[in-house]
Amino acid sequence: MSTKHRFHTINERVKLRGDESQHEQTDAWSNRDLIPLPPHRRTWDWFTFFGFWGISSLNIANWQTPNTFLSMMHSPQGLSVPQSMMVIVIGWVLITMFATLIAWAGLKWHIGFTVQNRYSWGMRASYIPLLQRIMLNFIWNAVQCWNGGRMVSVCITAIWPSFARVPNTLSSNTPTTTYQMVGFIVFWTLSTPFLWLRPEKFIVPFRVVSIYCGTAMLSWMIWALARAGGVGPLWNTPESIPSTSLFNSSWIIMSGINQMIGGIAAGITNGSDFSRYAKAKKHYIAGAILSAQIVGVLVSFVGLVTASACQKIYGEIYWNPPDLLMVMMDEGRGSSKARAGVFFLALGFASTAMFENICGNAVAGGIDLAGLFPRYINIRRGAIITFIAAWIVQPWQLINRATTFIQVLSSFSVFLAPIMGIMACDYYILRKRKVRLSHLYRTNDSIYYFWHGVNWRVIPAWLCGVAPTIGGMVLTVRQEPNPPRALIQIYYMAFLVGFFTSAIIFFALNKIFPVPDMDQYDKVDYYGTFSAKELLHLGIESLDDSRSVRSEGPDVGRESGENVLVDDRKNKS
Structure with missing residues (x-):
């Protein structure tokens, strides 16, 4: 067999196949x-979205959120408890608003972030936001695997207490221990089989995990309050902003709200990847709003109360759940009762970390990678690649050494907010919520090809949104002692500044250099995308009805691009 023939055989085996009748x-x-x-793949009801958003809230990061605002990242200034909770409530309200705004194209046209950007950036330039998302998916997947591994280590210790004293067999140059590495390996291994689940099959895991972990957190808070006989002194933490501070409480609150939105900006950006699985718009709206406003706020409140009550019990404040759980086992002198309680609590945190990571990073990464290589990568293959990349990223290096790098990742909304501003302006204002689906999957004669596949108007609009805030981000990450006040103030509003600046610039450029007929949409449902109710609402014909009309005469019901799926495949690049 020749090399050429062997390569062709391998290529044919690796290439994806789809049911063209569908x-x-x-x-x-x-x-x-x-x-x-x-329609038959849109299986998520309101409780599925409640669980989806729930596992994004039932995690260590959200549990620790009040600590961020009470101490403002360990600086000598911080907010009071009421102020911190106010930031959390406002933050979740804004998160829900922006998430729904960006996800609406997925609810109406049933396309994801990967395809959604093609009509704004152009077919080829859409790789720019796609590559940013892929990089974030790789890194955050690795970091989440590491954090989940810490909870697995606690679970193992609860079963075998001697595991906490396992000798470190790793090199002194490796910034971690055998104890931590074993937890990471076990977490990564146990997560891997779930990568074979398609998103439409996540219904049961979301429900089970969100209910289990939510119950465990509430039980932990009730136990802590009962054991301590009430909350501790942390609950009465006052505002602590020195007179020498550059910023008053209003700016600190603004910074906190910006951190709240920025921390979940990556998930907001690709919201349509998951909103497209909704049975109906009402399911997404009900599930997202209820979960964000109830679970999101409640987890932070429970974390604050539990940390405060445990301060009264143990004499110290433990914000990090793994640390507090280990102290609980020591205080219980290794009794089976204490170990059982710790095991079930740690298992809840580990379970939410697992499915939050699989859905929010691995599956999302799979969708984005599929956009780069559609012939060879689907969601499942892309998720596996993203998961394997955790070993290349080496999260133990990032977390234990490169703390500055993690801060940069947490501030990546500086780059993502302008992308969202462009998406919102283009979809709602310029295109009037209309998308020509058949032109999103071709380059020849596509209205979304623009100039060589690039909508040049997007580039300056995006850069103008990034420019005002990137200076403040750099100064904050470097922890400059006396930064320019104006730069930091703009950075404290980075998400809103980036979002609206890019939206306004993009709108202006499109008015000065207009694109003709931006509100086009197909009059025929070429992909079998819409239900009968949706077809009636949108004024679109089903493909079968269109063919029936055409059979009556060659010119009846003709629409430009109508035969793209049958006769024009040669036009695809």
Whole structure:
């Protein structure tokens, strides 16, 4: 067998195949996981979205959020408890608003972030936001695996207490221990089988994990209050802003709100990747709002109360759940009762970390990678690649050494907020919520090809949104002692500044250099995307009805691009 023939054989085996009777064509721009989602694959009801948002809230980071605002990252200034809770409530309200705003295209047209950016950036320039998301998915997946591994280590210690004293067999140059590495390996291994689940099958895990972990957190708070006989002194923490501070409490509150939105900006950006799985718009709206406003706020409140009560019990403040759980086992002198309680609490945190990571990073990474290589990568393959990349990223190096790098990642909303501003302006104002689906999967004669596949108007608009805030981000990460006040103030509003600056610039450029007929949409449902009710609401014909009309005469019901799925495949690049 010749080398050429062998390569061709391997290539054919690796290439993806789709059911073309279901419009699942596979080519340079499309595969089964990128096409507009048909009704039978839209399985998420309101409780699924409640669980989806719930596992994004039932985690260590949200538990520790009040600590961030009470101490403002260990600086000598901090907010009071009421002020901190106010920041958390306002933050979740804004998160819900922006998340719904960005996810609406997925609810109406059933396309994800990967495809959604093609009509704003151009077919080829859409790789720019895509590559940013892929990088974030790789890194955050690795970091989440490491954090989940810490909880697994606690679970193992609860079963075998001697595990906490396991000798460190790793090199002195490795910034971690055998204890931590074993937890990481076990967490990564146990997570891997769930990568084979398709997003439409996540319903049961979301429900089970969110209910289990929510119950465990509430039980922990009740136990701590009962054991301490009330909350500790942490609950009465007053505002502590020195007179020498550059910023008053209003600016500190603004900074806190910006941190809240920025911390989940990556998930907001690709919201349509998951909103497209909704059975109906009402399911997404009900599930997202209820979960964000109830679970999101409640977890921070429970974390604050538990930390305060445990301060009264143990004499110290433990914000990090793994540390507090280990102290609880020591205080219980290794009794089976204490170890059992710690095990079930740690298991709850580990479970939410697992599915938050699988869905929010691995699956999201799979969707983004599918956009780069549609012929060879689908969601499942992309998720596996993202998960394997955790070993290349080496999170133990990032977390234990490169703390500055983690801060930069947490501030990445500086780059993401302008992308969202462009998405919102383009979809709602310029295109009037209309998208021509058939032109999102071709380059020849596509209205979204623009100039060589690039909508040049996006580049300056995006850069103008990034420019005002990146200076403040650099100064904050470097922890400059006397930074320019104006730069830091703008950075404290980075998300809003970036979002609206890029939106306004993009709108202006489109008015000065207009794109004709931006509000086009297909009059025929070529992909079998819409239900009968949706077709009636949108004024679109089903493909079968369109064919029936055309059979009556060659010119009846013709629409430009109508035969893109049948006759124009040669036009696809």
